[in-house]
Amino acid sequence: MVGLIGSGNNGGDGLYAMAALAKRGVRCTAVLLGERTHPEALEDFNRAGGRSAYAMQLPGLLEDCDLLIDAVYGTGVRPGAVLPEIPQNIPVLACDLPSGVDADTGAVVPTVIAADRTVSFGALKTGLVVGSGHLVSGHIKVIDIGLRETLPAPEAWVAQGEDVELLLNRTSDWHVPGQHKYQRGVLGLFAGSPRYPGAAVLAARAAVSTGLGLLRTVVPDSVAPAMSGAVPESVPLSSQELTALLAHSRRNDREGAKRIGAWAVGPGLEDTPDNRETLAQILASESPCVYDAGALVMLEPGANPQPRILTPHAGELRSLLAKAGVRVDAADIADDPVRWARWAAVAYDCVILLKGSATICTAPDGYTLIVHSSTPDLATAGSGDVLTGLLGTLLAATSFPAKESETNLMHRLTDIAAAGALIHAHAGALAALEGTLSAVDLLRALPRAARDLGL
Numbered sequence: 001m002v003g004l005i006g007s008g009n010n011g012g013d014g015l016y017a018m019a020a021l022a023k024r025g026v027r028c029t030a031v032l033l034g035e036r037t038h039p040e041a042l043e044d045f046n047r048a049g050g051r052s053a054y055a056m057q058l059p060g061l062l063e064d065c066d067l068l069i070d071a072v073y074g075t076g077v078r079p080g081a082v083l084p085e086i087p088q089n090i091p092v093l094a095c096d097l098p099s100g101v102d103a104d105t106g107a108v109v110p111t112v113i114a115a116d117r118t119v120s121f122g123a124l125k126t127g128l129v130v131g132s133g134h135l136v137s138g139h140i141k142v143i144d145i146g147l148r149e150t151l152p153a154p155e156a157w158v159a160q161g162e163d164v165e166l167l168l169n170r171t172s173d174w175h176v177p178g179q180h181k182y183q184r185g186v187l188g189l190f191a192g193s194p195r196y197p198g199a200a201v202l203a204a205r206a207a208v209s210t211g212l213g214l215l216r217t218v219v220p221d222s223v224a225p226a227m228s229g230a231v232p233e234s235v236p237l238s239s240q241e242l243t244a245l246l247a248h249s250r251r252n253d254r255e256g257a258k259r260i261g262a263w264a265v266g267p268g269l270e271d272t273p274d275n276r277e278t279l280a281q282i283l284a285s286e287s288p289c290v291y292d293a294g295a296l297v298m299l300e301p302g303a304n305p306q307p308r309i310l311t312p313h314a315g316e317l318r319s320l321l322a323k324a325g326v327r328v329d330a331a332d333i334a335d336d337p338v339r340w341a342r343w344a345a346v347a348y349d350c351v352i353l354l355k356g357s358a359t360i361c362t363a364p365d366g367y368t369l370i371v372h373s374s375t376p377d378l379a380t381a382g383s384g385d386v387l388t389g390l391l392g393t394l395l396a397a398t399s400f401p402a403k404e405s406e407t408n409l410m411h412r413l414t415d416i417a418a419a420g421a422l423i424h425a426h427a428g429a430l431a432a433l434e435g436t437l438s439a440v441d442l443l444r445a446l447p448r449a450a451r452d453l454g455l
Protein backbone atom coordinates (compact mmCIF):
# COMPACT_ATOMS: atom_id res chain seq x y z
CA MET A 1 0.00 0.00 0.00
CA VAL A 2 1.29 3.44 -0.91
CA GLY A 3 0.19 6.66 0.79
CA LEU A 4 0.60 10.15 -0.65
CA ILE A 5 1.18 12.33 2.39
CA GLY A 6 0.85 16.11 2.43
CA SER A 7 2.15 18.57 5.01
CA GLY A 8 -1.08 19.27 6.93
CA ASN A 9 -3.56 17.39 9.07
CA ASN A 10 -4.88 15.49 6.06
CA GLY A 11 -1.43 13.96 5.66
CA GLY A 12 -1.54 13.16 9.38
CA ASP A 13 -4.83 11.30 8.90
CA GLY A 14 -3.30 9.28 6.07
CA LEU A 15 -0.31 8.34 8.21
CA TYR A 16 -2.47 7.26 11.15
CA ALA A 17 -4.58 5.11 8.81
CA MET A 18 -1.50 3.48 7.35
CA ALA A 19 0.00 2.97 10.80
CA ALA A 20 -3.12 1.00 11.76
CA LEU A 21 -2.77 -1.11 8.62
CA ALA A 22 0.97 -1.60 9.11
CA LYS A 23 0.21 -2.97 12.58
CA ARG A 24 -1.97 -5.57 10.87
CA GLY A 25 0.94 -6.61 8.68
CA VAL A 26 0.17 -4.62 5.52
CA ARG A 27 3.31 -3.40 3.72
CA CYS A 28 2.91 0.37 3.76
CA THR A 29 5.05 3.08 2.17
CA ALA A 30 4.37 6.76 2.81
CA VAL A 31 5.52 9.14 0.09
CA LEU A 32 6.17 12.43 1.88
CA LEU A 33 5.23 15.28 -0.45
CA GLY A 34 5.28 18.31 1.83
CA GLU A 35 8.11 20.35 3.26
CA ARG A 36 6.99 19.17 6.67
CA THR A 37 5.04 16.14 7.87
CA HIS A 38 2.61 15.81 10.79
CA PRO A 39 5.21 14.84 13.47
CA GLU A 40 3.07 12.70 15.82
CA ALA A 41 1.46 10.80 12.96
CA LEU A 42 4.82 10.14 11.32
CA GLU A 43 6.20 8.85 14.62
CA ASP A 44 3.21 6.51 15.01
CA PHE A 45 3.63 5.30 11.45
CA ASN A 46 7.37 4.67 11.88
CA ARG A 47 6.73 2.82 15.13
CA ALA A 48 4.22 0.58 13.38
CA GLY A 49 6.90 -0.46 10.86
CA GLY A 50 5.91 1.78 7.96
CA ARG A 51 8.52 3.00 5.49
CA SER A 52 8.91 6.49 4.06
CA ALA A 53 9.88 7.51 0.54
CA TYR A 54 10.41 10.65 -1.56
CA ALA A 55 8.27 11.92 -4.40
CA MET A 56 10.81 10.83 -7.03
CA GLN A 57 10.36 7.19 -5.93
CA LEU A 58 6.60 7.27 -6.57
CA PRO A 59 6.52 5.82 -10.14
CA GLY A 60 8.47 2.72 -9.03
CA LEU A 61 6.31 2.26 -5.93
CA LEU A 62 3.12 2.46 -7.99
CA GLU A 63 4.23 -0.52 -10.08
CA ASP A 64 3.70 -2.74 -7.07
CA CYS A 65 0.74 -1.06 -5.38
CA ASP A 66 -2.62 -2.63 -4.50
CA LEU A 67 -4.14 0.52 -3.03
CA LEU A 68 -3.15 4.17 -3.01
CA ILE A 69 -4.15 6.26 -0.02
CA ASP A 70 -4.53 9.89 -1.05
CA ALA A 71 -3.80 12.19 1.89
CA VAL A 72 -2.06 15.11 0.16
CA TYR A 73 -4.72 17.77 0.71
CA GLY A 74 -8.05 17.77 2.48
CA THR A 75 -10.13 20.76 3.44
CA GLY A 76 -7.00 22.95 3.54
CA VAL A 77 -6.28 22.85 -0.19
CA ARG A 78 -5.62 26.22 -1.81
CA PRO A 79 -6.08 27.04 -5.49
CA GLY A 80 -3.20 26.12 -7.77
CA ALA A 81 -2.34 22.80 -6.12
CA VAL A 82 -0.36 20.50 -8.42
CA LEU A 83 -0.64 16.77 -7.80
CA PRO A 84 1.15 13.69 -9.14
CA GLU A 85 -0.46 11.73 -11.96
CA ILE A 86 -1.78 8.35 -10.84
CA PRO A 87 -2.27 5.52 -13.39
CA GLN A 88 -5.95 4.69 -13.81
CA ASN A 89 -5.57 1.02 -12.92
CA ILE A 90 -4.55 1.78 -9.31
CA PRO A 91 -7.46 1.87 -6.83
CA VAL A 92 -7.47 5.12 -4.85
CA LEU A 93 -8.90 5.70 -1.40
CA ALA A 94 -9.14 9.41 -0.51
CA CYS A 95 -8.82 10.67 3.06
CA ASP A 96 -11.61 13.15 3.81
CA LEU A 97 -11.81 14.31 0.20
CA PRO A 98 -9.86 13.72 -3.01
CA SER A 99 -6.82 15.97 -3.12
CA GLY A 100 -7.56 18.99 -5.28
CA VAL A 101 -11.31 19.21 -4.51
CA ASP A 102 -12.58 22.37 -2.83
CA ALA A 103 -14.61 21.10 0.13
CA ASP A 104 -17.19 23.90 -0.04
CA THR A 105 -17.81 24.29 -3.76
CA GLY A 106 -16.80 21.12 -5.63
CA ALA A 107 -14.27 23.04 -7.76
CA VAL A 108 -11.26 20.88 -8.69
CA VAL A 109 -7.71 21.62 -9.81
CA PRO A 110 -6.76 20.12 -13.21
CA THR A 111 -4.48 17.51 -11.59
CA VAL A 112 -7.07 16.38 -9.02
CA ILE A 113 -6.57 12.77 -7.87
CA ALA A 114 -9.80 10.94 -8.69
CA ALA A 115 -10.81 8.47 -5.99
CA ASP A 116 -12.64 5.16 -6.16
CA ARG A 117 -13.66 5.65 -2.55
CA THR A 118 -13.64 8.62 -0.23
CA VAL A 119 -13.79 8.29 3.53
CA SER A 120 -14.95 11.66 4.82
CA PHE A 121 -14.45 12.62 8.45
CA GLY A 122 -17.12 14.08 10.70
CA ALA A 123 -19.50 15.36 8.01
CA LEU A 124 -20.21 15.10 4.32
CA LYS A 125 -18.58 18.03 2.54
CA THR A 126 -20.69 19.82 -0.08
CA GLY A 127 -17.80 19.66 -2.55
CA LEU A 128 -18.01 15.85 -2.59
CA VAL A 129 -21.55 15.82 -3.94
CA VAL A 130 -21.74 18.75 -6.37
CA GLY A 131 -19.94 20.00 -9.46
CA SER A 132 -16.69 18.40 -10.57
CA GLY A 133 -15.94 17.18 -7.04
CA HIS A 134 -18.88 14.83 -7.33
CA LEU A 135 -17.36 13.23 -10.43
CA VAL A 136 -14.05 12.37 -8.74
CA SER A 137 -15.20 11.25 -5.27
CA GLY A 138 -16.26 7.69 -6.06
CA HIS A 139 -18.19 5.87 -3.36
CA ILE A 140 -18.42 8.12 -0.30
CA LYS A 141 -18.48 6.96 3.31
CA VAL A 142 -18.84 9.41 6.17
CA ILE A 143 -17.24 8.44 9.47
CA ASP A 144 -18.47 9.89 12.73
CA ILE A 145 -15.44 11.14 14.69
CA GLY A 146 -17.37 12.75 17.52
CA LEU A 147 -17.57 16.24 16.01
CA ARG A 148 -21.35 16.34 15.76
CA GLU A 149 -21.93 18.75 18.66
CA THR A 150 -19.33 21.21 17.40
CA LEU A 151 -20.32 21.34 13.74
CA PRO A 152 -22.22 24.34 12.37
CA ALA A 153 -25.65 23.82 10.77
CA PRO A 154 -25.23 22.23 7.33
CA GLU A 155 -25.48 24.63 4.41
CA ALA A 156 -27.15 21.95 2.28
CA TRP A 157 -28.76 18.55 2.72
CA VAL A 158 -28.42 15.42 0.63
CA ALA A 159 -31.78 13.86 -0.29
CA GLN A 160 -32.03 10.12 -0.90
CA GLY A 161 -34.67 7.75 -2.23
CA GLU A 162 -36.08 6.89 1.19
CA ASP A 163 -36.76 10.61 1.77
CA VAL A 164 -39.36 10.90 -1.01
CA GLU A 165 -42.39 10.21 1.19
CA LEU A 166 -41.23 12.79 3.70
CA LEU A 167 -40.39 15.34 1.00
CA LEU A 168 -43.86 15.00 -0.51
CA ASN A 169 -45.51 15.12 2.90
CA ARG A 170 -47.85 12.47 1.58
CA THR A 171 -49.78 11.84 4.74
CA SER A 172 -51.41 15.23 4.68
CA ASP A 173 -51.37 16.20 1.04
CA TRP A 174 -51.91 13.27 -1.27
CA HIS A 175 -55.45 12.15 -1.84
CA VAL A 176 -56.60 8.56 -1.84
CA PRO A 177 -56.02 7.40 -5.41
CA GLY A 178 -58.81 6.19 -7.63
CA GLN A 179 -61.68 8.15 -6.09
CA HIS A 180 -62.02 10.95 -8.56
CA LYS A 181 -59.71 11.89 -11.38
CA TYR A 182 -59.40 15.52 -10.30
CA GLN A 183 -58.24 14.41 -6.86
CA ARG A 184 -55.00 13.08 -8.32
CA GLY A 185 -54.33 16.48 -9.80
CA VAL A 186 -54.96 18.28 -13.03
CA LEU A 187 -51.90 19.50 -14.91
CA GLY A 188 -51.75 21.96 -17.77
CA LEU A 189 -48.87 21.34 -20.16
CA PHE A 190 -47.79 24.17 -22.45
CA ALA A 191 -45.06 22.76 -24.68
CA GLY A 192 -43.88 21.72 -28.13
CA SER A 193 -43.23 23.36 -31.47
CA PRO A 194 -43.10 22.19 -35.09
CA ARG A 195 -39.34 21.87 -34.57
CA TYR A 196 -39.53 19.97 -31.25
CA PRO A 197 -42.78 17.99 -31.15
CA GLY A 198 -41.18 15.10 -29.24
CA ALA A 199 -40.31 17.19 -26.17
CA ALA A 200 -44.00 17.91 -25.51
CA VAL A 201 -44.91 14.24 -25.94
CA LEU A 202 -42.16 13.08 -23.57
CA ALA A 203 -43.24 15.53 -20.87
CA ALA A 204 -46.88 14.49 -21.32
CA ARG A 205 -46.10 10.79 -21.11
CA ALA A 206 -44.00 11.34 -18.02
CA ALA A 207 -46.84 13.25 -16.38
CA VAL A 208 -49.47 10.57 -17.03
CA SER A 209 -47.20 7.66 -16.18
CA THR A 210 -46.58 9.05 -12.69
CA GLY A 211 -50.25 8.90 -11.78
CA LEU A 212 -51.66 12.26 -12.83
CA GLY A 213 -55.45 12.62 -12.66
CA LEU A 214 -55.92 14.60 -15.85
CA LEU A 215 -53.61 16.24 -18.38
CA ARG A 216 -54.75 19.29 -20.36
CA THR A 217 -52.40 20.16 -23.21
CA VAL A 218 -51.70 23.43 -24.97
CA VAL A 219 -49.61 22.48 -28.00
CA PRO A 220 -49.32 23.79 -31.59
CA ASP A 221 -51.67 22.26 -34.17
CA SER A 222 -48.73 20.49 -35.80
CA VAL A 223 -47.97 18.67 -32.51
CA ALA A 224 -51.56 17.78 -31.60
CA PRO A 225 -51.84 14.55 -33.68
CA ALA A 226 -48.57 13.17 -32.26
CA MET A 227 -49.76 14.10 -28.77
CA SER A 228 -53.15 12.41 -29.02
CA GLY A 229 -51.54 9.37 -30.68
CA ALA A 230 -48.78 8.90 -28.08
CA VAL A 231 -50.70 10.17 -25.06
CA PRO A 232 -54.36 9.33 -25.58
CA GLU A 233 -55.02 10.25 -21.94
CA SER A 234 -54.33 13.93 -22.69
CA VAL A 235 -57.16 16.38 -23.32
CA PRO A 236 -56.35 19.35 -25.57
CA LEU A 237 -57.12 22.84 -24.38
CA SER A 238 -58.03 25.38 -27.07
CA SER A 239 -56.69 28.92 -26.76
CA GLN A 240 -60.22 30.25 -26.05
CA GLU A 241 -60.71 27.67 -23.31
CA LEU A 242 -57.31 28.51 -21.93
CA THR A 243 -58.01 32.24 -21.74
CA ALA A 244 -61.39 31.63 -20.09
CA LEU A 245 -59.93 29.17 -17.63
CA LEU A 246 -57.01 31.40 -16.68
CA ALA A 247 -59.34 34.34 -16.20
CA HIS A 248 -61.34 32.15 -13.80
CA SER A 249 -58.34 31.10 -11.78
CA ARG A 250 -57.09 34.71 -11.62
CA ARG A 251 -60.31 35.59 -9.84
CA ASN A 252 -59.54 32.69 -7.54
CA ASP A 253 -62.62 30.89 -8.78
CA ARG A 254 -62.71 27.52 -7.03
CA GLU A 255 -63.91 25.69 -10.08
CA GLY A 256 -61.16 27.20 -12.24
CA ALA A 257 -58.51 26.39 -9.68
CA LYS A 258 -59.77 22.84 -9.57
CA ARG A 259 -59.53 22.45 -13.29
CA ILE A 260 -55.82 23.18 -13.53
CA GLY A 261 -53.94 22.64 -10.30
CA ALA A 262 -50.49 23.21 -11.73
CA TRP A 263 -48.62 23.96 -14.93
CA ALA A 264 -45.62 22.46 -16.69
CA VAL A 265 -44.28 24.85 -19.29
CA GLY A 266 -41.40 24.81 -21.71
CA PRO A 267 -40.31 21.49 -23.25
CA GLY A 268 -39.78 22.14 -26.96
CA LEU A 269 -41.39 25.58 -26.70
CA GLU A 270 -40.23 28.33 -29.08
CA ASP A 271 -39.84 32.00 -28.33
CA THR A 272 -42.68 33.60 -30.33
CA PRO A 273 -44.97 36.56 -29.58
CA ASP A 274 -47.99 34.22 -29.23
CA ASN A 275 -46.13 31.95 -26.84
CA ARG A 276 -45.01 34.95 -24.80
CA GLU A 277 -48.61 36.03 -24.49
CA THR A 278 -49.75 32.61 -23.29
CA LEU A 279 -46.80 32.45 -20.92
CA ALA A 280 -47.77 35.82 -19.43
CA GLN A 281 -51.28 34.49 -18.80
CA ILE A 282 -49.92 31.39 -17.08
CA LEU A 283 -47.51 33.48 -14.99
CA ALA A 284 -50.46 35.52 -13.79
CA SER A 285 -52.54 32.43 -12.95
CA GLU A 286 -50.94 31.86 -9.52
CA SER A 287 -51.15 28.07 -9.97
CA PRO A 288 -47.78 26.47 -9.17
CA CYS A 289 -45.69 25.95 -12.25
CA VAL A 290 -42.51 24.22 -13.41
CA TYR A 291 -40.66 26.11 -16.15
CA ASP A 292 -38.10 24.38 -18.33
CA ALA A 293 -36.17 24.76 -21.59
CA GLY A 294 -37.92 27.14 -24.02
CA ALA A 295 -39.89 28.81 -21.24
CA LEU A 296 -36.73 29.86 -19.40
CA VAL A 297 -35.70 31.98 -22.38
CA MET A 298 -38.92 33.98 -22.07
CA LEU A 299 -38.87 34.54 -18.29
CA GLU A 300 -37.71 37.78 -16.73
CA PRO A 301 -36.17 38.17 -13.27
CA GLY A 302 -38.18 39.60 -10.40
CA ALA A 303 -40.83 38.60 -7.92
CA ASN A 304 -44.01 36.85 -8.98
CA PRO A 305 -46.81 35.59 -6.74
CA GLN A 306 -46.93 32.31 -8.67
CA PRO A 307 -45.08 29.44 -6.90
CA ARG A 308 -42.44 28.45 -9.42
CA ILE A 309 -39.74 25.85 -9.97
CA LEU A 310 -37.25 26.63 -12.73
CA THR A 311 -35.22 23.69 -14.04
CA PRO A 312 -32.18 25.00 -15.93
CA HIS A 313 -29.01 23.16 -16.85
CA ALA A 314 -25.76 25.11 -16.45
CA GLY A 315 -26.03 26.90 -19.83
CA GLU A 316 -29.61 27.95 -19.14
CA LEU A 317 -28.64 29.09 -15.64
CA ARG A 318 -25.94 31.28 -17.18
CA SER A 319 -28.53 32.93 -19.46
CA LEU A 320 -30.99 33.41 -16.59
CA LEU A 321 -28.28 35.06 -14.51
CA ALA A 322 -27.17 37.25 -17.43
CA LYS A 323 -30.74 38.58 -17.72
CA ALA A 324 -30.51 39.48 -14.04
CA GLY A 325 -27.25 41.34 -14.64
CA VAL A 326 -24.98 38.61 -13.25
CA ARG A 327 -22.20 37.62 -15.66
CA VAL A 328 -20.78 34.15 -15.10
CA ASP A 329 -19.42 31.56 -17.50
CA ALA A 330 -19.82 27.79 -17.61
CA ALA A 331 -16.57 27.29 -15.67
CA ASP A 332 -17.76 29.57 -12.85
CA ILE A 333 -20.95 27.52 -12.52
CA ALA A 334 -19.07 24.21 -12.62
CA ASP A 335 -16.77 25.53 -9.87
CA ASP A 336 -19.58 26.54 -7.50
CA PRO A 337 -23.00 25.37 -8.69
CA VAL A 338 -24.77 25.84 -5.35
CA ARG A 339 -23.75 29.49 -5.15
CA TRP A 340 -25.00 30.35 -8.65
CA ALA A 341 -28.20 28.36 -8.30
CA ARG A 342 -28.91 30.39 -5.14
CA TRP A 343 -28.26 33.65 -6.97
CA ALA A 344 -30.83 32.70 -9.59
CA ALA A 345 -33.34 31.62 -6.93
CA VAL A 346 -33.06 35.10 -5.40
CA ALA A 347 -33.10 36.94 -8.72
CA TYR A 348 -36.22 35.12 -9.96
CA ASP A 349 -37.86 34.67 -6.54
CA CYS A 350 -38.43 30.97 -7.14
CA VAL A 351 -36.99 27.52 -6.54
CA ILE A 352 -34.16 26.56 -8.86
CA LEU A 353 -33.52 22.93 -9.77
CA LEU A 354 -30.09 23.00 -11.39
CA LYS A 355 -29.38 19.93 -13.50
CA GLY A 356 -25.83 18.62 -13.70
CA SER A 357 -23.59 15.86 -12.36
CA ALA A 358 -25.64 16.35 -9.21
CA THR A 359 -29.04 18.03 -9.04
CA ILE A 360 -29.22 21.09 -6.81
CA CYS A 361 -32.61 22.28 -5.57
CA THR A 362 -32.51 25.59 -3.80
CA ALA A 363 -34.88 28.23 -2.45
CA PRO A 364 -34.23 31.99 -2.27
CA ASP A 365 -33.41 31.80 1.46
CA GLY A 366 -30.64 29.28 0.76
CA TYR A 367 -32.49 26.10 1.82
CA THR A 368 -30.79 23.53 -0.42
CA LEU A 369 -31.29 19.86 -1.19
CA ILE A 370 -28.81 17.91 -3.29
CA VAL A 371 -29.58 14.74 -5.24
CA HIS A 372 -26.30 13.17 -6.22
CA SER A 373 -27.41 9.67 -7.02
CA SER A 374 -28.10 10.40 -10.72
CA THR A 375 -26.48 8.11 -13.21
CA PRO A 376 -24.39 10.03 -15.80
CA ASP A 377 -26.58 8.30 -18.42
CA LEU A 378 -29.38 10.69 -17.45
CA ALA A 379 -27.69 13.38 -19.51
CA THR A 380 -29.59 12.03 -22.51
CA ALA A 381 -31.74 14.02 -24.94
CA GLY A 382 -35.29 14.27 -23.65
CA SER A 383 -34.41 13.36 -20.09
CA GLY A 384 -35.17 16.94 -18.98
CA ASP A 385 -38.58 16.83 -20.66
CA VAL A 386 -39.39 13.71 -18.65
CA LEU A 387 -38.36 15.48 -15.45
CA THR A 388 -40.61 18.45 -16.28
CA GLY A 389 -43.66 16.21 -16.77
CA LEU A 390 -42.92 14.33 -13.58
CA LEU A 391 -42.50 17.55 -11.57
CA GLY A 392 -45.76 18.83 -13.05
CA THR A 393 -47.57 15.79 -11.71
CA LEU A 394 -46.05 16.23 -8.25
CA LEU A 395 -47.08 19.91 -8.20
CA ALA A 396 -50.60 19.14 -9.42
CA ALA A 397 -51.11 16.51 -6.74
CA THR A 398 -49.95 18.74 -3.88
CA SER A 399 -52.36 21.05 -2.11
CA PHE A 400 -50.70 24.25 -0.97
CA PRO A 401 -52.44 25.89 1.98
CA ALA A 402 -53.73 29.35 1.02
CA LYS A 403 -52.09 31.07 3.98
CA GLU A 404 -48.67 29.42 3.71
CA SER A 405 -45.76 31.75 4.52
CA GLU A 406 -43.43 32.61 1.64
CA THR A 407 -40.59 30.70 3.29
CA ASN A 408 -42.67 27.56 3.90
CA LEU A 409 -43.99 27.64 0.37
CA MET A 410 -40.50 27.87 -1.10
CA HIS A 411 -39.31 25.03 1.12
CA ARG A 412 -42.27 22.88 0.01
CA LEU A 413 -41.39 23.56 -3.61
CA THR A 414 -37.75 22.70 -2.95
CA ASP A 415 -38.82 19.42 -1.34
CA ILE A 416 -41.04 18.61 -4.31
CA ALA A 417 -38.23 19.45 -6.74
CA ALA A 418 -35.88 17.10 -4.88
CA ALA A 419 -38.52 14.35 -4.76
CA GLY A 420 -38.91 14.67 -8.54
CA ALA A 421 -35.16 14.52 -9.06
CA LEU A 422 -34.95 11.39 -6.87
CA ILE A 423 -37.71 9.58 -8.77
CA HIS A 424 -36.12 10.63 -12.06
CA ALA A 425 -32.70 9.40 -10.90
CA HIS A 426 -34.15 6.10 -9.72
CA ALA A 427 -35.91 5.62 -13.07
CA GLY A 428 -32.57 6.31 -14.75
CA ALA A 429 -30.85 3.72 -12.59
CA LEU A 430 -33.55 1.12 -13.33
CA ALA A 431 -33.41 1.81 -17.07
CA ALA A 432 -29.60 1.72 -17.08
CA LEU A 433 -29.77 -1.85 -15.73
CA GLU A 434 -31.34 -2.81 -19.05
CA GLY A 435 -28.51 -1.27 -21.12
CA THR A 436 -28.28 2.05 -22.92
CA LEU A 437 -30.61 4.74 -21.76
CA SER A 438 -32.93 6.82 -23.96
CA ALA A 439 -35.69 9.12 -22.78
CA VAL A 440 -38.22 6.46 -23.80
CA ASP A 441 -36.42 3.86 -21.65
CA LEU A 442 -36.61 6.36 -18.82
CA LEU A 443 -40.35 6.77 -19.34
CA ARG A 444 -40.86 3.01 -19.22
CA ALA A 445 -39.04 2.82 -15.91
CA LEU A 446 -40.90 5.76 -14.39
CA PRO A 447 -43.99 3.98 -12.99
CA ARG A 448 -41.84 1.35 -11.29
CA ALA A 449 -39.47 4.05 -9.95
CA ALA A 450 -42.39 6.05 -8.58
CA ARG A 451 -43.84 2.94 -6.94
CA ASP A 452 -40.47 1.90 -5.45
CA LEU A 453 -40.14 5.30 -3.79
CA GLY A 454 -43.62 5.18 -2.33
CA LEU A 455 -45.56 7.40 -4.76
Ligand SMILES: NC(=O)C1=CN([C@@H]2O[C@H](COP(=O)(O)OP(=O)(O)OC[C@H]3O[C@@H](n4cnc5c(N)ncnc54)[C@H](O)[C@@H]3O)[C@@H](O)[C@H]2O)[C@@H](O)CC1
Binds near residue numbers: 072079096
Ligand atom coordinates in the same frame (compact mmCIF):
# COMPACT_ATOMS: atom_id res chain seq x y z
N1 LIG B 1 -10.20 20.63 11.20
C1 LIG B 1 -10.67 19.60 11.88
O1 LIG B 1 -11.43 19.79 12.80
C2 LIG B 1 -10.28 18.22 11.48
C3 LIG B 1 -9.44 18.03 10.41
N2 LIG B 1 -9.12 16.81 9.97
C4 LIG B 1 -8.22 16.62 8.83
O2 LIG B 1 -7.48 17.76 8.54
C5 LIG B 1 -7.65 18.15 7.20
C6 LIG B 1 -7.43 19.60 7.09
O3 LIG B 1 -6.14 19.82 7.53
P1 LIG B 1 -5.34 21.14 7.22
O4 LIG B 1 -6.12 22.33 7.59
O5 LIG B 1 -4.01 20.98 7.85
O6 LIG B 1 -5.24 21.16 5.64
P2 LIG B 1 -4.71 20.07 4.60
O7 LIG B 1 -4.05 18.95 5.29
O8 LIG B 1 -5.80 19.80 3.68
O9 LIG B 1 -3.62 20.88 3.76
C7 LIG B 1 -2.95 21.96 4.28
C8 LIG B 1 -1.50 21.92 3.89
O10 LIG B 1 -1.33 21.89 2.50
C9 LIG B 1 -0.67 23.06 2.07
N3 LIG B 1 -1.29 23.52 0.82
C10 LIG B 1 -2.60 23.70 0.59
N4 LIG B 1 -2.82 24.10 -0.69
C11 LIG B 1 -1.60 24.16 -1.26
C12 LIG B 1 -1.17 24.53 -2.55
N5 LIG B 1 -2.02 24.92 -3.50
N6 LIG B 1 0.14 24.48 -2.82
C13 LIG B 1 1.01 24.11 -1.88
N7 LIG B 1 0.67 23.76 -0.63
C14 LIG B 1 -0.63 23.79 -0.32
C15 LIG B 1 -0.81 24.05 3.20
O11 LIG B 1 0.21 24.98 3.22
C16 LIG B 1 -0.80 23.15 4.40
O12 LIG B 1 0.51 22.83 4.76
C17 LIG B 1 -9.02 17.62 6.84
O13 LIG B 1 -9.23 17.46 5.48
C18 LIG B 1 -9.01 16.30 7.58
O14 LIG B 1 -8.32 15.34 6.82
C19 LIG B 1 -9.66 15.61 10.56
O15 LIG B 1 -8.59 14.89 11.07
C20 LIG B 1 -10.73 15.83 11.58
C21 LIG B 1 -10.77 17.10 12.28
